[in-house]
Amino acid sequence: MVEDDAPLDFYCMTCNLQFERLLFDVTRAQEKVHFYTEGRLPEVEIVEAEGIGVFCSWRCRRNGLAALMSAERVPVPAIPPTIGPIERCARCNGPVDMAAFHTTYSQCELTFEPDRTRVENFEYLAVLCRRCASIYESGVTTLEETSPIA
């Protein structure tokens, strides 16, 4: 029987292998954490998540991560950040208020099953304070807006 779910094909950024189903991912996102009292677990609100790294295996991701993050101009700290409430910015080492919107880099494994996508081993790689993230983003915007404005 032919199922309706066409296999998703990916190409590993390290070894160029074509693969499907299990994806070793690196994501850049804008997030904020909602902290609650009364024993309720914190919730992470994510906007603008973008997959920036695609790898076939844990090994390829480890080998490709340094180049990927240096292209982002973000050093990966030896001790990965958690959800806060206060973490350290990977660029300037300043405080990042995790309860306000900030930029995060994370990695996880995605398993594509016919009816759902499973996320496993989610881990933060780095977080940026608003100032460092906005300096970077304004630089990107300038590059994109070089065409003359009528």
Ligand SMILES: [Zn+2]
């Ligand atoms: Zn690979």
Ligand SMILES: [Zn+2]
């Ligand atoms: Zn910073």
